[in-house]
Amino acid sequence: xxxxxxxxxxxxxxxxxxxxxxxxxxxxxxxxxxxxxxxxxxxxxxxxxxxxxxxxxxxxxxxxxxxxxxxxxxxxxxxxxxxxxxxxxxxxxxxxxxxxxxxxxxxxxxxxxxxxxxxxxxxxxxxxxxxxxxxxxxxxxxxxxxxxxxxxxxxxxxxxxxxxxxxxxxxxxxxxxxxxxxxxxxxxxxxxxxxxxxxxxxxxxxxxxxxxxxxxxxxxxxxxxxxxxxxxxxxxxxxxxxxxxxxxxxxxxxxxxxxxxxxxxxxxxxxxxxxxxxxxxxxxxxxxxxxxxxxxxxxxxxxxxxxxxxxxxxxxxxxxxxxxxxxxxxxxxxxxxxxxxxxxxxxxxxxxxxxxxxxxxxxxxxxxxxx
Amino acid sequence: xxxxxxxxxxxxxxxxxxxxxxxxxxxxxxxxxxxxxxxxxxxxxxxxxxxxxxxxxxxxxxxxxxxxxxxxxxxxxxxxxxxxxxxxxxxxxxxxxxxxxxxxxxxxxxxxxxxxxxxxxxxxxxxxxxxxxxxxxxxxxxxxxxxxxxxxxxxxxxxxxxxxxxxxxxxxxxxxxxxxxxxxxxxxxxxxxxxxxxxxxxxxxxxxxxxxxxxxxxxxxxxxxxxxxxxxxxxxxxxxxxxxxxxxxxxxxxxxxxxxxxxxxxxxxxxxxxxxxxxxxxxxxxxxxxxxxxx
Numbered sequence: 001x002x003x004x005x006x007x008x009x010x011x012x013x014x015x016x017x018x019x020x021x022x023x024x025x026x027x028x029x030x031x032x033x034x035x036x037x038x039x040x041x042x043x044x045x046x047x048x049x050x051x052x053x054x055x056x057x058x059x060x061x062x063x064x065x066x067x068x069x070x071x072x073x074x075x076x077x078x079x080x081x082x083x084x085x086x087x088x089x090x091x092x093x094x095x096x097x098x099x100x101x102x103x104x105x106x107x108x109x110x111x112x113x114x115x116x117x118x119x120x121x122x123x124x125x126x127x128x129x130x131x132x133x134x135x136x137x138x139x140x141x142x143x144x145x146x147x148x149x150x151x152x153x154x155x156x157x158x159x160x161x162x163x164x165x166x167x168x169x170x171x172x173x174x175x176x177x178x179x180x181x182x183x184x185x186x187x188x189x190x191x192x193x194x195x196x197x198x199x200x201x202x203x204x205x206x207x208x209x210x211x212x213x214x215x216x217x218x219x220x221x222x223x224x225x226x227x228x229x230x231x232x233x234x235x236x237x238x239x240x241x242x243x244x245x246x247x248x249x250x251x252x253x254x255x256x257x258x259x260x261x262x263x264x265x266x267x268x269x270x271x272x273x274x275x276x277x278x279x280x281x282x283x284x285x286x287x288x289x290x291x292x293x294x295x296x297x298x299x300x301x302x303x304x305x306x307x308x309x310x311x312x313x314x315x316x317x318x319x320x321x322x323x324x325x326x327x328x329x330x331x332x333x334x335x336x337x338x339x340x341x342x343x344x345x346x347x348x349x350x351x352x353x354x355x356x357x358x359x360x361x362x363x364x365x366x367x368x369x370x371x
Numbered sequence: 372x373x374x375x376x377x378x379x380x381x382x383x384x385x386x387x388x389x390x391x392x393x394x395x396x397x398x399x400x401x402x403x404x405x406x407x408x409x410x411x412x413x414x415x416x417x418x419x420x421x422x423x424x425x426x427x428x429x430x431x432x433x434x435x436x437x438x439x440x441x442x443x444x445x446x447x448x449x450x451x452x453x454x455x456x457x458x459x460x461x462x463x464x465x466x467x468x469x470x471x472x473x474x475x476x477x478x479x480x481x482x483x484x485x486x487x488x489x490x491x492x493x494x495x496x497x498x499x500x501x502x503x504x505x506x507x508x509x510x511x512x513x514x515x516x517x518x519x520x521x522x523x524x525x526x527x528x529x530x531x532x533x534x535x536x537x538x539x540x541x542x543x544x545x546x547x548x549x550x551x552x553x554x555x556x557x558x559x560x561x562x563x564x565x566x567x568x569x570x571x572x573x574x575x576x577x578x579x580x581x582x583x584x585x586x587x588x589x590x591x592x593x594x595x596x597x598x599x600x601x602x603x604x605x606x607x608x609x610x611x612x613x614x615x616x617x618x619x620x621x622x623x624x625x626x627x628x629x630x631x632x633x634x635x636x637x638x639x640x641x642x643x644x645x646x647x648x649x650x651x652x653x654x655x656x657x658x659x660x661x662x663x664x665x666x
Contacts, residue, residue: 052559073565085556089578098574102565146564 002063002076002153002186003028004049009058011044011210018044019210022058026203029184033197036207037233042190043158045207049188050156051075062153073102075154078147082159084139086131086146093118093127096145103150117149137168144179157189161196173199194234198222206230223357228366231289231359237323240295240333242288243363246281253278254355255288259310260327261348268308273356277370281362286369289359292323295335301352308351315345326351415439415634422630438631442639446632448619449608455636457609458616462643465527465612466595469534474587476535477542478580482572484543485550486558496547502540510537511604518605525606533605534595541594542587549583550576585654593644613640 005025011018019041026032034042047053049060051072059066067075078099086095096117097110105113118124121141131139140160147155157176161169177200180187191197197204198218206213206221206229214226225231231239244255253275258265272278278286298307313332314325322342324335335351343349360369406428414422415438416431444454483489484496514533515524523529553576561571602612611619617640621633648655 047559050559050563052562072562077563079560079563081556081560083554083556085554085560087557087561087575089575098561098566099564102570146560150564 004154004186005061007059009060010056011048012056017210022212024205024215026186029186031180031187031200031202033201033204034190034207035194035197035204037192040207041210042207046156046158046188046190050077050079076152077154077156078150078152079156080143080147080160082162084143086139086142088131092129092142095142096149099150113149117145121145136164140164140172155185155187159191176200206233225359226368228287228361235291237292237334239289239291242329244286244288244329246278246284246286248282257329259308261310270306270353270355281369285363287361287363289361292334292336294354294357295351297337297341298350298352299341305352305354309348311348312343312345315342411634411638415631415638417631439635441632442636446620447623448616449623455613455616455639458611458613461527461610462596462613465530466592469531469595470588470591472535473538473542473591474584476539477587478546480543481546481550482576484547499540499543507600526610529605533601538591541590545583545587553579582654585651589647589651589655592647596644
């Protein structure tokens, strides 16, 4: 059990900075997810924590001790790889015991430890098999067993579920979450899958181009994204963005949003409930962010939400919800409505906009304004 | 499934004619290649009188192994009349350690160059590749000086050293290119598990290397066993490998040219490489085409 803190860490390969000025700290037992698209540096950061990559500048501390120059094997961390990285020539039992063997643990003790982990992961019947004789999900369990058996201070996961099919991925996700709750261990988990991040994390760090864009709880990341990138990356379907101008109408501050109705753009003034804080930005271009669920059928909406009427181009039923593609501010936007209220494509319908949860970003910097 | 009889040229008479053409071409090629081998084997089993009778392609009247016996144990090479036997042993004493050493060193350096990449690893590798293209003739003089300096000129150990060094370029190339296909995550996982360089090499990489080890052994054994120039240049008399002895045996003429003994000696000298191919050949092809290890 351990705390981890990273201070101003960076990584350069030659002239290219892969990671810039990364700072974060983790409490004992926390589950941190590093989230980002491929090439954002999240795996490099994980490898730096593991000691598999040198830290170019800055420091990494475990339990307050600087570990920059500590060899990976002495950091007391274990890692689960996307490719599982099981040793193909060894049986499952030997795979799991290898780390203990390298650390000079005696045969009897190893056997007991392996059996305990195998029981925990329900792979006791597989101990004599070779990795090639296992299914993807079983390999994944063995890979986790190999990490668990050493009882390390910190667990590192490098996209461990990416090679599994969709159903198994959801199963193993729950399994990992349960494992974290049982072990109460400090875990760092790298993924590009925002749903994995949302479901597993105590906190998420969103990375882009080698920089942390935002660190926060899943709900902070989802409800108050720091910038347009985070807002667009997290959430499925993605948040709708509209380039609009902040305007004043009487004592209300809001935006003008044209909605297409019967082929004609009809402008609506949408007041922002907390408009006062945008005072200094009146007349400036901003980006309005509305998640699909903030655009819903007017019938069941709160009375204070502004209502717009517009054409529905495409209807995408997903089962629980139906997505309607409408045109707002000259571009396609997705609205999430209850299937009972969904209209036919080509018809028009009334949507209520939940402006209290809308995000407003600076058009130039992409940063969220206030709140 | 596509209907192959619909393909152009696949129907009836034209197809038959094509087949006949292909088969006769193949048979002709086989004949051209196999006839010399047949002549060598047949001649080695004939006695001199039968050979002198002149029918080169006739089968021997009886299976007469006396020429083989002579070639093995009492044919004269220079002034010594002990046959190929001592030189054959020399070749074994030279090839086996040289093959093992060059394969082991190639595996180790291939591992280092592919999985423990250091600054300039690629440059080192390209320089090593040069070794594959250097003609032996160029290194003979400096090598002779080196062997003299080390005091192992005209000895089997000297030849072992030369063949090991010369072979490392090839074996490194084999192993490096093979190890590149093994996922780096395996090495990372083993590092996290606490294994060091040699532990990873011995416990993880070597068990996965069987196909490429076979390739390396066949290649190196064939090269070293068949090598003539270095053997002729660096050894005399009792330390000569079998290839040099074979040459000398054929050039040593007493009264009549003993073609049957010459042929038998040639076959004896070629036998080990053939044997290695027969035993391990199927692994050779498998090793050459071996791809990534699926984890």
